Amino acid sequence: MSFLSATLARVKPSPTVAITNLAQEMKAAGADVIALSAGEPDFDTPDHIKAAAVRVIGEGRTRYTAVDGIAELKSAICAKFARDNDLSYSPSQISVATGGKQVLYNALMATLNPGDEVVIPAPYWVSYPDMVRLGGGTPVIAETSLETRFKLTPEALDAAITEKTKWFIFNSPSNPSGAGYTRDELQALTDVLLRHPHVWILSDDMYEHIAYDGFEFWSPAQVEPKLLPRTLTVNGVSKAYAMTGWRIGYAGGPEDLIGAMRKIQSQSTTNPCSISQWAAVEALNGPQDCLAENAALFRRRRDLVVAALNAVDGITCPVPEGAFYVYPSIAGLIGRKMPDGTVIDSDETFCTKLLETSGVAVVFGAAFGLSPHFRVSYAAADDVLAEACRRIAAFAGSLA
Ligand code: PLP
Numbered sequence: 001m002s003f004l005s006a007t008l009a010r011v012k013p014s015p016t017v018a019i020t021n022l023a024q025e026m027k028a029a030g031a032d033v034i035a036l037s038a039g040e041p042d043f044d045t046p047d048h049i050k051a052a053a054v055r056v057i058g059e060g061r062t063r064y065t066a067v068d069g070i071a072e073l074k075s076a077i078c079a080k081f082a083r084d085n086d087l088s089y090s091p092s093q094i095s096v097a098t099g100g101k102q103v104l105y106n107a108l109m110a111t112l113n114p115g116d117e118v119v120i121p122a123p124y125w126v127s128y129p130d131m132v133r134l135g136g137g138t139p140v141i142a143e144t145s146l147e148t149r150f151k152l153t154p155e156a157l158d159a160a161i162t163e164k165t166k167w168f169i170f171n172s173p174s175n176p177s178g179a180g181y182t183r184d185e186l187q188a189l190t191d192v193l194l195r196h197p198h199v200w201i202l203s204d205d206m207y208e209h210i211a212y213d214g215f216e217f218w219s220p221a222q223v224e225p226k227l228l229p230r231t232l233t234v235n236g237v238s239k240a241y242a243m244t245g246w247r248i249g250y251a252g253g254p255e256d257l258i259g260a261m262r263k264i265q266s267q268s269t270t271n272p273c274s275i276s277q278w279a280a281v282e283a284l285n286g287p288q289d290c291l292a293e294n295a296a297l298f299r300r301r302r303d304l305v306v307a308a309l310n311a312v313d314g315i316t317c318p319v320p321e322g323a324f325y326v327y328p329s330i331a332g333l334i335g336r337k338m339p340d341g342t343v344i345d346s347d348e349t350f351c352t353k354l355l356e357t358s359g360v361a362v363v364f365g366a367a368f369g370l371s372p373h374f375r376v377s378y379a380a381a382d383d384v385l386a387e388a389c390r391r392i393a394a395f396a397g398s399l400a
Contacts, residue, residue, distance in 0.1 A: 157192045207239055
């Protein structure tokens, strides 16, 4: 009998982490590698947030806290939901965890039973299907396409729902496509969900503040308040405030669900880091100027990358509404050959060969459930992005 659990056989390690690690190893061995594979802002946490953390260390706020968050942070989160999303939650409806990732994990572990289905639009954030499998559930993938600019149609959502569906996971703006749903597009989905009262909505709003060209962010329970009693609205400070390492994510939802998530957390990590929680209080209550500044910076980079990639024969790159990713199609390159005869037969081959020959690390679309594509994270300096795009163009140009 295997020492390892049967659960482990159902999941795979994160491919984005694997590619980032490989790029780092190549770099350490002296290779000239540009890694555009990681999903984090490339700038530092704002000074006033760092100062708040230093202050609370001095004050000795370094002990265990309440399992799912200190009262001050829960109030700051309630204020944030009211301010930004017109959502009214009380502190007892708030859960704070070690990153949005743990919030999602707690929610799925607290609710899934074998046979339960979770509808996930593709392309998806790599962790959703594996977390569902860890919880014993079955991911049901609802594909989108380049034609709908990676947005799920109401028909596709309706077709994916069965009587076994427990959750629908919604992520806008999306990792990996950057697609952001307008109010009308989201309303078309919430209309479908109204017709299926047994389906709960897990809205991952992590990239809310990284959106461009006047894109107006909407969360499902905001568009359709009737869904509030069966929606978990998830967010975090990682992407908005460049705080990936601090590990604070949060959610608002019905009290029973929040209590069930608390139980899971109490037997796993106890509470999120006390110091990070105080830093998150400052992030949410303090000056918000960094949000618009960062979005403006990312927008310039998005435009640079989209223009450079669309200039490459064989690559089609839609213009995303938000996040810091583009998800170009390489349909025009599939079947072409490298000078050594290697056929580019998949997006995985394309990305592997691009890294080996040209030193650019991007993540292949199959990892996100929609091929043939690749994901570029443009959280990097302009000159680095320009050089990466030049190398991608040269690699694509070498294919015959
Ligand atoms: N959701 C999405 C769509 C993400 O891209 C990420 C991070 O990459 C997370 C959730 C988790 O973020 P964190 O755990 O840092 O809060």
